[in-house]
């Protein structure tokens with residue numbers, strides 16, 4: 116198992132992680148940088164933005180722009196996964212943004228909306244296979260509804276990608292119970 120953080124190790128937001136095992140790749144989050152962050156451009160990433168997408172998949176923890184905002188730059192046929200309710204909310208939100216007066220931003224949101232139509236949804240604890248890699252979503256509380264952490268299993272190892280989460284809020288008290296039970 117090889118883990119590579121393409122962006123986001125020295126800043127909040129704009130994170131892109133890659134977990135590779137026997138030629139298969141799982142990417143987690145593909146977001147915009149938050150305002151004020153030092154601009155870090157991404158180099159082309161094999162299996163995400165260039166090359167062959169047949170052995171990779173992109174998983175999105177939640178619909179905040181610093182986690183999902185760059186999906187239009189992903190390869191057209193790359194499978195993208197997002198929580199079921201999260202997708203509905205993100206589509207409504209993106210649709211509203213296509214009506215704004217700024218032409219460039221409006222066009223960008225039209226493309227984003229189009230790309231969301233190809234997204235596959237999952238539910239908590241559903242096991243998703245990408246080659247020999249298994250991804251298991253854990254529902255957590257965050258200021259975006261239907262947010263997830265991911266357990267990634269391969270080669271007898273398990274890692275936890277937390278995404279954004281909080282220990283307070285509507286479902287915050289479930290956090291430790293969830294981690295004890297599954298992580």
Ligand SMILES: [Zn+2]
Pocket residue numbers: 177179257259279
């Ligand atoms: Zn967030």
